[in-house]
Amino acid sequence: MKRIIIILAAALAGTFSSCNNWLEHTPYDQVPGDELYATETGAQEALNGLYLGLLDRNLYGGELTVGMLEAMSMHYFIPTDHKYEELTSQEFTTSGSKSYFLNIWKGMYKLIAECNVFLANIEENRANYDADNYNLYRGEAIALRTFLHFDLFRMFAPAWSEENKTQRAISYYDHEVEQPTAYMTVEELTTQLLADIDEAIALLAKDPVLENTDYVSQGETFWDFRSFRFNLYAAYALKARICLTTGDKATAHSITTALLESRFPNGGTNNFMNVFPSVLDAPEDDPIGYTEMLFGMHDINRKNVYDSYFSTELQTTQICAISEARNSALFPEALDIRRENFASAPSISGTTPLMSITKYREQEAHPASDLLYRYDIIPLIKKGELYLIAAESSDNDAEKQQWLEELRLTRGYFENNVTGDLNQTLQDEYEREFFAEGQYFYYLKRNGITTVANPSSGEADATKTVSTSYFVFPIPEEETNNRTDN
Amino acid sequence: MKRKSKTGSFVLTKLPRMLLIMKSIIILLVCTLNVQAAAYSQQKKFDIALDNVSFSDVFRYLHEVSQYDFVYDSDAIGQMQTVSVNLQDTDIHSVLENVLAGTSFGYTIEDNVIIIRKQEMPGNPAAPQSKTIKGVVTDQDGNTLPGVTILIKGTTIGNITDENGEFHFEIPDLQNVVFVFSFVGMKSQEVAYTGQTDIKVVLEEESTEMDEVVVTGIFTRKAESFTGSVATYKGETLKKIGTQNILQSLKTLDPSFRITPNNQFGSDPNKLPDINIRGKSSISNIESEWGEDPNRPLFILDGFEVDLQTVVDLSMDRIASVSILKDAASTAMYGSRAANGVMVIETVKPQPGKVQVYYNGSFNIDMPDLSDYNMMNAEEKLAFEVASGFYDETIADELLEKKNLYNKRLADVRNGVDSYWLSEGVRVGFTHKHNLRVTGGNEAMYYSFGLNYTGNNGVMEKSGRDVFGGNINLVYRVDKLQVTNDFTYDWTKAFNAPVAFSEYVKVNPYYKKKIDPEHPKYLEVYTIGGMTYEIANPLYNASLKHKDETQTYGFRNNFQIEYRPVTGLKIAGKLNVTKQDSKSEAFKSPNHTDFDDTPQIERGSYTKSTTSSMSYNGDVSITYGKNFNEAHMLNVVGRWEFLSRKNYSDNYQAIGFPTDRLSNPAFAISYPTTGRPGYNEALTRTMNMMVTAGYGFKERYLIDLTIRRDGSTNFGKNKLWTNTWSVGLAWNIHNEMFMGDWANLLKLRFAYGNPGNNNQSFDTYLTYAYNTDYQNIFGLGAQLSSYGNKNLDWQKTRDMTIGADISVLDRRLSLTFDYYRKVTDPLIISINVAPSTGKDSYITNVGRNTINGFTVDLNARILDIPEKDMTWNVSLNGYHETSEYSKIGNRLDNFNEEMRTTSLARYRDGYSSTDIWTVKSAGIDPMTGKEIYIRPDGTYTFTYDQNDEVVCGNTAPDVEGVIGTSFWWKGLSFSAYLRYSIGGDYFNSELFQRIENIGSRTDRYNQDKRAYYDRWKEPGDHAQYRNIKDYSSGHQSSRYVQKNNYLSGESFALGYQFYGHKWLEKVGLKNLTVNATLNEIFRASTVKAERGTSYPFARTVSISINASF
Incomplete structure (x- = not known):
């Protein structure tokens, strides 16, 4: 009997010591965070998860690029009962409109929280990663977080101006929380975002993109295809975007001109123009400008974007299309290669002749292997914007004209192509360059333009007036109901 | 002594x-x-x-x-x-x-x-x-x-x-x-x-002395020497109350054991009852999110935890005894799982001896109880439609259409069409149960084999539940060693009715049920203003091919080894393995009217889901008990236990069936457009160590101490372990010298402890899932799926009980009284947060809920004449209970606001979980027919503002319990138990829906008679309900809060036991007992509300036979 007790006691002692291990189980259908961040590959999967999060249909895989923001930029023909009818008529209090705002708000902040969880966990597991890689992970995640905060700011806060500096902006998060942080003012937030993007730029100092001599679309490792992730140049471009929006035109100008001249803003040359060569070909080969994309998303199922927004098989209340009249007004120059992203679509029923937008249409075959992914992309920051920022931030008309001309030269125009009102040209170029990419809305907001096109009238140059509050989305009730500082 | x-x-x-x-x-x-x-x-x-x-x-x-x-x-x-x-x-x-x-x-x-x-x-x-x-x-x-x-x-x-x-x-x-x-x-x-x-x-057996022994599932002790509050009921006793299941019988016998009636699903045999022991301490907003009822007690069957469904399906004839452990001293052995009370079920054990055969059979007849329905007849309904202004119309074309419709309906009514739709879909259900058991063997090795079958046909057509079970119990004894093995196999098949009862209730009585020879798909088709209305016929839908069933297979094997090296010492090891698989299939015919607006190729649906669970549960225990010098009684139990349970489930759906003859998924056209297979897996592991010690001095002064340490995967990573403890004290005053002989039992009890609640599993880990919706050149990405609250703490209840057990006059009068106070602090609550935090809600520890209550159980043997073999007992039990929230602050204010549309409960400090929050009403204004609301400051208004809500009632009764009596005379027995409930409030939502909240299409559904007779029609009417022409959606006001006093005939039983009859032996019978019971046979209530809306309640008559050979 003694022996039994001894054996029993030994067995018990052994079991007790492993109790904690026994209670810490690994779910089969999920990966515990600890396990994921323990390896370099795991951290990379988590980082890639953040980029895939951008593809959400409520975010950049839909509403914020091709959907709602474009409709609100008055680019689409919106018949009665169209899903964007309420938004484009500034009926922001209907349940339909509210759900658009809520989904964006929730989705963006969820991604921000995920960035923060990522940052906290890679810091905790820093020892497991290569030191240079760690800086890049951190730099990319901070840049991405800044990008998200900045777009939330551009949507839900009043436009930047000296008077609005003390206005309520949005909440800012740099760590995971249970309760919301207080709203920052416009000034607090933009200062914070500039500090963040500077930190990201510093962390991305050894970005592999700097070693590329050609396009970024080569290689097979995690550090290739830099334009599908937040690389150093994209971070600079984002900084320029922020500076331009928040009144610091000088910085915006110095960054954009430096990059376009293959320099760093703080000195020294770089390979920017080699890595991102301009598109000069006809758009059927490259409708979006793959090589000019500083930062964008890759989606192997991008076909779904076309199917759910532009396909001519969609119902008239769903399809995003443009009237023929508005299209010809927008692209008067026959040489403009961006014109070819539209096709007349007699199959769309209705009295107004419409054209379908073919930018995101699935192509038959990929013509060249080095541009293998050109049909699977959704752009977020493009080289074209640098020309436009350089022009917009310049206070010298000659220089303004020069940057606009340079952009147009890459779009099929001949030399000396800019005549007439420079500001109008600038606005037109924004509209053409970012058609169905979600940026023109911010141009209107930034410049306080309230007389906008009326694309649903069927007339080429019909306009309508919106109020400035059209550009400030209401913060969803789910947020205001659950916080006290409204 | x-x-x-x-x-x-x-x-x-x-x-x-x-x-x-x-x-x-x-x-x-x-x-x-x-x-x-x-x-x-x-x-x-x-x-x-x-x-x-x-x-x-x-x-x-x-x-x-x-x-x-x-x-x-x-x-x-x-x-x-x-x-x-x-x-x-x-x-x-x-x-x-x-x-x-x-x-x-x-x-x-x-x-x-x-x-x-x-x-x-x-x-x-x-x-x-x-x-x-x-x-x-x-x-x-x-x-x-x-x-x-x-x-x-x-x-x-x-x-x-x-x-x-x-x-x-x-x-x-x-x-x-x-x-x-x-x-x-x-x-x-x-x-x-x-x-x-x-x-x-x-x-x-003498039921009044049933609780002489306390069975806790971990150890067995003499009741007199135990400090906890425990009630034990023999299987026999439970069966005398009713033959449905043990839970239904327990609620009659024990005032601490309560079942909240399910007003939607009534007597549906496939719905689990909502049970609690001594009140609901947890906030149930986590219930919906986590699927498991946080207030459900722990069920221990033969020493191992089982789920509620197993208890419901357990054949009553297999039950030897059921013990309800109520207070901290008795439940402390179960530590972190014990806060809701514990129900310990022991099945009948094999007996050595000659082979014996037992048979128990019971036959139930369930009749739908529709007495609370008060629907209009055809004439009334049409008159109501006229009165409500449905046929008034300003657009000339539509007026014509409506008048034509009215004339057609009127013609039907005049022709005598007055269909009684309540009789459709329901039936008199017949349930038969059989249990056969064989036991025998010699002292060293004995066994029992059992088979049981229940064929339950519910009161809704095509609904029911079949349960089949088999069990083999073996006992092997040699010297100081005893080995037992119990194996149980269960198979159940649940099938549900194709159409909910509410679908029949709402059909207008002026429609013909049948246009010979078959049920038409639509009872009426008409066009008004270019819109076509098709009134679906529930009888047609019910006649279509339909499948909605779940089959479950499973086994439990309990292996137990006991070794007693010396007297008083027992070393035991137990191992339980439970495996269960279930398969659910549902098929809806493509011809069903639900698919009227669906494209042809997507009509019809088939859903299949399977779940599978496997658990291992084992423990090792050492028990020592000794009486020193006839004065010092010592009992010590040390125990170590582990549990591991894994659940898997998956499901898919297929749509588009060309015809309903082919219900097989192979004939489906496709998967739903956005559908994809579901898969879920969960693992729960717990481990605990426990020591409990009891000491008694001369059976007068008793103390029980328990300490337990629990580890579980259910809580935060930083809170894997927790300790629970309890102290129990008791004083057997009747054993004191000074008491003399007048009291057979006079015991005072006190118990205090902090049992926990471990019913849910929470996401406490940071976890990632691979996003398969989106992929890019870098392959898959891991996306955050749960933040996890590493610091989520165990929910514990400080549980105090003061009780007394008294039995006097030669045990002819006995009383058990318990006062209890359960303080649950902190609660686990799901809190909604601002989405800018990246979360919609999170689970956290906040707030406190205090339950105070008492239970009384009084038994009197009024007649006891041994020479005539006659006894007559009367019993009365009841409880009163209050609850109060505190320490919540304003953290749930937003949640309260969100709940306004769905619930009348609010989480506010100083108020009860059972309070009914709504706006006070002063009734209907006789001039306008509008409702007048009372603001909290006492002023009147026509405007309904939810911010004016105050407590307008409390669903908890002042007192609720059962009055019972039983009579025995030479084998003839009779018993009756009536449930009474006084002082509770009820929000009559059925009334709210069926009288006022009808909408402008008043012709659409049949309504309660009161919608026609008792609504305001013209100025001066002192009506109970709003203007008959007011179609706006009504507001939940105190007008619908009604006093819920009721008396129901829970159980009546008549039985005869044949013993000493010569003919028994001639037919080879040792014993034969025949019982007849009536359950829920009547109900008198101050609330007139439709009960059992989707599935009616039932009145049950049953006959049971127990025989041994």
């Missing part, structure tokens, strides 16, 4: 020890029993010197020196003078002859018992001519009873039965001898001796 035996004036010295032995047999604390007819040497010599002592002292002394037990009439002996005796080197015979010389008493020696009795013939000490009789004593189930006391009535001559329940002894050859058989927990029985040499006696 002296105890009076039930027959009055006979006293057995050393009775306590004997009782102890008997108990041991019942509860198997002692491994083997050897009532040895020891060779007491009658020749043993000893010295004796006693001076002037009472006779009883002499016998006591002799007992000590000789080990003989003495049986005598204490009253007669007590009346005698004192005696002196002084003898050396003498044997027992000489001593007794010497002592009894000159008295009217003589003696006989039977084995080791010396019987002192009055001599019939003075001067003749020799016993009269004697005769040997023998027999066997069994209980109602045919189990033999060792240790039964048998005495000849009016004498001290007697014996006890041996381990086989057999007895034999010599009796004086007298006329008119009556034997009295008595045994603890059994009714005494008298048998007249008429010359038979073989006497068979069946003793009946």
Whole structure:
């Protein structure tokens, strides 16, 4: 009997010591965070998860690029009962409109929280990663977080101006929380975002993109295809975007001109123009400008974007299309290669002749292997914007004209192509360059333009007036109901 | 300690020890029993010197020196003078002859018992001519009873039965001898001796003494020496209340055990009841999110945790006893799982002996209870449509269409169409249950095999539940080792009705049910203003091919090994393996009217889901119990337990069936457009160590201490472990010298502890999932799926109970009273947060809920006439309970606001979880027919503002309980139990929906009569309900809060037990009992509300037969 007790006691002692291990189980259908961040590959999967999060249909895989923001930029023909009818008529209090705002708000902040969880966990597991890689992970995640905060700011806060500096902006998060942080003012937030993007730029100092001599679309490792992730140049471009929006035109100008001249803003040359060569070909080969994309998303199922927004098989209340009249007004120059992203679509029923937008249409075959992914992309920051920022931030008309001309030269125009009102040209170029990419809305907001096109009238140059509050989305009730500082 | 035996004036010295032995047999604390007819040497010599002592002292002394037990009439002996005796080197015979010389008493020696009795013939000490009789004593189930006391009535001559329940002894050859058989927990029985040499006696259990032993599932103790609050019910007792399931019977018997009626699903056999023991301490907003009821008690079946469904499906005939552990002292052994109380179920164990066969059958008839429905007939309905202005129209074309519609309907009504739709879809359900059990074997190895089947047909057509089960129990004993193995296999098949009852209720009575020969798809099709309305026929939908069923297969195997190296010490190991698989299939015909707006190729759907679970649960325990010097009682249990349970589930859906003849998924056209297969997997692991110790001093002062350490995967990573503890104190006042004999039981109890609640599993880990919706060149990405709250703490309840058990007047009056206070702090609550935090809600520890309550259980044996074999009992039980939230602050304010649309409960400090929050109403304005609301400041308004909401009632009754009575006369039994509930409030949402909240299309559905008769129609009407032409959606106001006083006939039973009938033996039966019960047969309530909206409640009549062969 003694022996039994001894054996029993030994067995018990052994079991007790492993109790904690026994209670810490690994779910089969999920990966515990600890396990994921323990390896370099795991951290990379988590980082890639953040980029895939951008593809959400409520975010950049839909509403914020091709959907709602474009409709609100008055680019689409919106018949009665169209899903964007309420938004484009500034009926922001209907349940339909509210759900658009809520989904964006929730989705963006969820991604921000995920960035923060990522940052906290890679810091905790820093020892497991290569030191240079760690800086890049951190730099990319901070840049991405800044990008998200900045777009939330551009949507839900009043436009930047000296008077609005003390206005309520949005909440800012740099760590995971249970309760919301207080709203920052416009000034607090933009200062914070500039500090963040500077930190990201510093962390991305050894970005592999700097070693590329050609396009970024080569290689097979995690550090290739830099334009599908937040690389150093994209971070600079984002900084320029922020500076331009928040009144610091000088910085915006110095960054954009430096990059376009293959320099760093703080000195020294770089390979920017080699890595991102301009598109000069006809758009059927490259409708979006793959090589000019500083930062964008890759989606192997991008076909779904076309199917759910532009396909001519969609119902008239769903399809995003443009009237023929508005299209010809927008692209008067026959040489403009961006014109070819539209096709007349007699199959769309209705009295107004419409054209379908073919930018995101699935192509038959990929013509060249080095541009293998050109049909699977959704752009977020493009080289074209640098020309436009350089022009917009310049206070010298000659220089303004020069940057606009340079952009147009890459779009099929001949030399000396800019005549007439420079500001109008600038606005037109924004509209053409970012058609169905979600940026023109911010141009209107930034410049306080309230007389906008009326694309649903069927007339080429019909306009309508919106109020400035059209550009400030209401913060969803789910947020205001659950916080006290409204 | 002296105890009076039930027959009055006979006293057995050393009775306590004997009782102890008997108990041991019942509860198997002692491994083997050897009532040895020891060779007491009658020749043993000893010295004796006693001076002037009472006779009883002499016998006591002799007992000590000789080990003989003495049986005598204490009253007669007590009346005698004192005696002196002084003898050396003498044997027992000489001593007794010497002592009894000159008295009217003589003696006989039977084995080791010396019987002192009055001599019939003075001067003749020799016993009269004697005769040997023998027999066997069994209980109602045919189990033999060792240790039964048998005495000849009016004498001290007697014996006890041996381990086989057999007895034999010599009796004086007298006329008119009556034997009295008595045994603890059994009714005494008298048998007249008429010359038979073989006497068979069946003793009946006495329910009032049922709780003599406490079964906690971990150890078994004598009730008197335990400090906790425990109620134990025999399977037999439960079956007398009703034959549905044990839970329905328990709610009648125990005021702590409550079932909240499900007003939607009524008597649906496939819906689980909502149970709580002593109130709901957890906030149930986590219930919906996590699927598991946080207030559900813990169920322990034969030592292992099982789920509620297993308990519901358990055949009542397999149940030996059910114990409800209520307070901290009794539940502390279950530590972190115990806060909601514990229900311990023990099944019938095999018995050694000759092969015995038992059969139990019961046959139920369930009748739908539609008495609360008050729907309009055809004429009333049409009149209501007119009165409500449905046929008034300003657009000329539509007016014409409506008038035509009215004329057509009127024509039908005039032609006598008045369909009673409530009779559709329901039926009289028939349920039959069978249970067969075979048991037998020798002392070393015995067994039982059982089979049970329940075919349950619910009151809704095509709904029901079939349960089949088999079990094999084996016991192997050798020396100090006992090995048992119980294997149970279960199969169930649940099938649901195709159309909810509410679909029939709302059909207009002016539609014909059938247009020969078949049910039309639409009862009416009409066009108004270009819109076409098609009124679907529920009978048509019900006639379509349909499948909605779940099959479950599973087994449980309990293996147990016990080793008793020395008396009082037990080392035991147990292992349970449970596996369960279930498969659900649902098919909806493409012809169903639900698919009217669906494209042709997507009509019809088939859904399949499977779930599978596997669990291992084991424990090792060491139990030690010893009585030192007859004064210090010590019981110690140490135990280590582990549990691992894994659940998997998956599901998919297929749509598009060309015809409903092909319900097989192979004929489906596709998957739903955005559908994809679901898969889920969850693993729960827990581990705990526990020590419990009980000490009792002279059975007067008792203390129980328990400490337990629990580890679980359910809580935060930083809170893997927690400790729970309890203290129980009790004072058996009736054992105090100063109390005398008037109280049979007077015990005060106090228990305090902090049991926990571990019913849910929470996401406490940061976890990632691979996003398969989106992929890019870098492959898959891991996306955050749960943040996890690493610091989520265990929910614990500080549980205090003060109680008393009183039994007086020879146990004819007994009372159990418990006052309890349960403070749950912190609660686990799901809190909604601002989405900018990246979360919608999170689970956290916040707030406190305090429950105060008391339960009373009173039993009186008003009549007890043993010679006529007649007893009459009356019982009354009840409870009162309040609850209050605190420490919530404003953290749930937003949640309260969100709940306004769905619930009338609010989480606010100082208020109860059962409070009804709504805006006060002053009734209907006679001038306008609008509702007048009262603001909190007392002013009146027509405007409904949810911010004006105040507490307008409380669903908890002031007192609720059961009044019962039972009567027994020579095998005939009758019992009745009525539930009463006083002072609770009820928000009559059925009324709200069916009288006022009808909408503008008043012709669409049939409504409650009151919608026509009691609504405001013209100025001056003092109506109860709003303007009949007011179509706006009404607001939930205090107008719908009604006092919910009711009385319901929960159980009536009539039974007859055939025993001592000669014909039984002729047909090979040992015992036969027939019972008839009626459940929920009537209900009188102050609330008139439709009950059982989707599935009606049922009135049940059942007949059950118990037979043993």
